[in-house]
Structures are given as structure tokens and as C-alpha cells.
Amino acid sequence: MPITPELYNAQIDNEDIQVDAWADTPLLQSLEEGGVDWPSSCRNGTCRTCVGRLKSxxxxxxxxxxxxxxxxxxxxxxxxxxxxxxxxxxxxxxEY
Known part of the structure; x- marks a missing residue:
């Protein structure tokens, strides 16, 4: 029987936005699947278009x-x- 990955919440600070965030899925994908418009480009960690700050x-x-x-x-x-x-x-x- 396959093991289901952990399901967490990703929240955007100072916005009324919260989406599901699976442990085995990049946060950008979870944000987009939750309807969040987050800037992105390369999707491989090099261009920095999607940079954000982790508050917690x-x-x-x-x-x-x-x-x-x-x-x-x-x-x-x-x-x-x-x-x-x-x-x-x-x-x-x-970026901050």
C-alpha cells in the first residue's frame, strides 16, 4: 500500500490566503494549484523570480x-x- 505524503498548510502573510501544501510537492506548485498568483519563470531554482521569505x-x-x-x-x-x-x-x- 503506497504511503500518502504529509499534507500541510501554506499561508501568505498579511493576506487571507491559505492553500494545501503536500510534503512531496514544491511550494510553487501548491500555491498555483491553490489559485495563488505567484511570480515564476525557470522553475529550477536559478532565476530568483519566485523568491519569497519564510516567516515561519x-x-x-x-x-x-x-x-x-x-x-x-x-x-x-x-x-x-x-x-x-x-x-x-x-x-x-x-525579497527582503
Whole structure:
């Protein structure tokens, strides 16, 4: 019997938006499937079009080093196109 991945919530800070976010699905895909208009382009972690900031929660990447500097990561920036949720997350739009 296949194991069903964990289902979490992804919320956009200061907006009345919350979508389902599966543990095995990039956040950008979950946002789009939930009707959220989030900017994107490359979908492989290099162009930074989709960059946002993680206000709470955590994510992981299946690629070795997405297009984020150490400073970006320290500031909480994420690339939703290649970021997978580890639990419920709250995102902020744009780079900070």
C-alpha cells in the first residue's frame, strides 16, 4: 500500500490566503494549484523570480544549492519553485 505524503498548510502573510501544501510537492506548485498568483519563470531554482521569505516553518531542497546566497538563506529567503515544506509554512511575498 503506497504511503500518502504529509499534507500541510501554506499561508501568505498579511493576506487571507491559505492553500494545501503536500510534503512531496514544491511550494510553487501548491500555491498555483491553490489559485495563488505567484511570480515564476525557470522553475529550477536559478532565476530568483519566485523568491519569497519564510516567516515561519521550514523547507528543504532536493537540489544541492538553489540560487540563494548564504546571506539570502540567513534572511529567510526561499525559492518556492524548488522548496518542499517540512510542515505548515507562512510565506511573505518578495525579497527582503
Amino acid at each position: 516553518g521550514s523547507v528543504h531542497y532536493e537540489i544541492e544549492w538553489p540560487g540563494l546566497s548564504a546571506e539570502d538563506k540567513e534572511a529567510g529567503c526561499i525559492l518556492p519553485c524548488v522548496a518542499y515544506p517540512d510542515g505548515n509554512v507562512v510565506l511573505m511575498r518578495g
